[in-house]
Amino acid sequence: MDEKILIIEDDAMLQELLYNKLKNGGFNVYKADSAEKGVLVLEKTKIDLILLDLLLPGISGEQFLNEIKKNKLYKKIPVIVLTVKGDDANIHNCLESLGADEYVMKNKADLNEILLLVKNILHINSTDHK
Numbered sequence: 001m002d003e004k005i006l007i008i009e010d011d012a013m014l015q016e017l018l019y020n021k022l023k024n025g026g027f028n029v030y031k032a033d034s035a036e037k038g039v040l041v042l043e044k045t046k047i048d049l050i051l052l053d054l055l056l057p058g059i060s061g062e063q064f065l066n067e068i069k070k071n072k073l074y075k076k077i078p079v080i081v082l083t084v085k086g087d088d089a090n091i092h093n094c095l096e097s098l099g100a101d102e103y104v105m106k107n108k109a110d111l112n113e114i115l116l117l118v119k120n121i122l123h124i125n126s127t128d129h130k
Contacts, residue, residue: 082109
């Protein structure tokens with residue numbers, strides 16, 4: 001697989017678990033511990049999917065998502081939100097208003113399910129663009 005995944009997560013342990021799972025799943029994986037660092041990766045690399053934490057230092061995940069979905073260079077990149085924020089209003093905001101593709105609760109997240117979700121979204125995205 002040549003797909004490039006960007007993980008924007010400030011929890012170093014979770015970031016490393018996700019990195020290893022996706023790397024072992026055959027993906028090229030990039031890491032950032034803030035939205036600002038995530039932007040730097042996006043500027044240098046053609047990313048195929050983003051795993052995004054909402055609670056980040058500095059620019060929040062919501063602000064980051066809002067900005068990339070308004071940017072013609074990045075708006076088609078699928079985004080999976082990973083968060084502890086599970087209220088209905090927040091879920092609706094991310095999926096409906098901000099354009100996230102999926103919303104996964106960290107406390108319910110299973111690494112195998114996340115890997116499967118990433119593969120499914122990338123597969124759907126690749127068939128949509130053919």
